[in-house]
Amino acid sequence: MTDQKSPPQVTLTVNGARHALALDPRSTLLDVLRDHLDLTGTKKGCDQGQCGACTVLLDGRRVLSCLTLAVMKDGATITTVEGLAKDGTPHPLQQAFIDHDAFQCGYCTPGQLCSAVGLIAEGKARTADEIRELMSGNICRCGAYPNIVAAIQQAMGQQAMGQS
């Protein structure tokens, strides 16, 4: 970095904990989570915004942490996969992923989970087609897609959902 100025100060609330950080402006939110805060659940896949493995919830909305410069998110509230379970009880979506065997290698799973939590909060997906379309930003190279859709349907409490 240029070093003529002191590094920008950023405050982030991550999974309920407040962190005041002095950051190189180049730092992506993904690298801050993994390398500064030791929250390695969020995965680095392509690091180019094409795979969705790094998906987190930022102020309640799903975004790609690899394309987010942390300095631009001063004051933001972030939930990562580590913040989904409450008091040792898995989030209903995590339980649904287990129930439906919605993963093989598991590398995309933290991103799938955060993305699906965002999807449910948005309330735009009603049919299986709509779930598939609105989850298309999360690539699963093991091909667990049918089980991921089933797990999301369970979590939405709409297992009788039609296949339009």
Next chain:
Amino acid sequence: MIGFEYARAASVADAVRQMAESPDAKFVDLMKMDVERPAKLIDVSKLPLDQVEETAGGGLRIGALVANSDLAYHPLVERRYPVLSSALLAGASQQLRNMASVGGNLLQRTRCPYFYDLVTPCNKREPGAGCSAVDGLNRMNAILGTSESCIAVHPSDMCVALAVLEATVRVTGPRGERVIALSDFHRLPGDTPQRDTNLEGDELITSVELPARGFAANHTYLKIRDRLSYAFALVSVAVGLELEGGAIRQARFALGGVAHKPWRNAEAEAALQGRAPDEAAFAAAADLMLREARGFGHNTFKIDLARRALVRALSQAARGTPQSQSSKKIT
């Protein structure tokens, strides 16, 4: 990514003042790949440009920082400008739509692989270096409006719908405010492919404005791509029709994925005026639209694909059965 100075803009005026020293928008993915190497990044993301409001003329003013997802699901856009909503939802993924702004979408760079590949020549990245796509892997490249120096395409879906809606772009800079028609906003490559748009480096987009006419009854956005979602268009078509008494009163249509800008052709649009909305009329209009098209080998198939997609999209719009962006069946 190389290091850069970071500064937050306190206001639009402050952003303009700082941009006089460090012009041009930058994209994080391109910075990561060292395609863009800014010395200073001016953060405009907290500026108060995130409103959607109705204008006195019955149109809509959309702040430059409105997220693509918020715009796609905005009730006024869904109801009055559904072709825009549809095009937005055909683009990228929901995570990216949550991050992408209207201004950023307008300014996005081409996805031509050679633009990103620092070891091969690219006139857009390095003027005068040469074009690797003309004789290279050019399946995704342009068939209309190309030049010897560049055959890149503008990858936006949103802008194709904005072209049909005849939107305008409001910008501000050291010389004051000005309004640029969407059709004049993006440039053809010519011999200056490094310039994507007519926005000056020290100007900031503040809003996009839509006129009252939204083609809510007869419209479609049809996107043809290599996978059904989360992929750039090989060819896309936005259509807006006004029908009256079994004939076409006005037609607006634009192609995406085929040129350095959303592609419209006034002659082709005029050819539909007063005609019955049937396949013969649509085929004639499509022929006019593609008359000057030229392929470069891998992408030559796009000429026929674009012609057929146009006929199909015009039929969808005329029938009032726009393409669904979740059920992928093309009817």
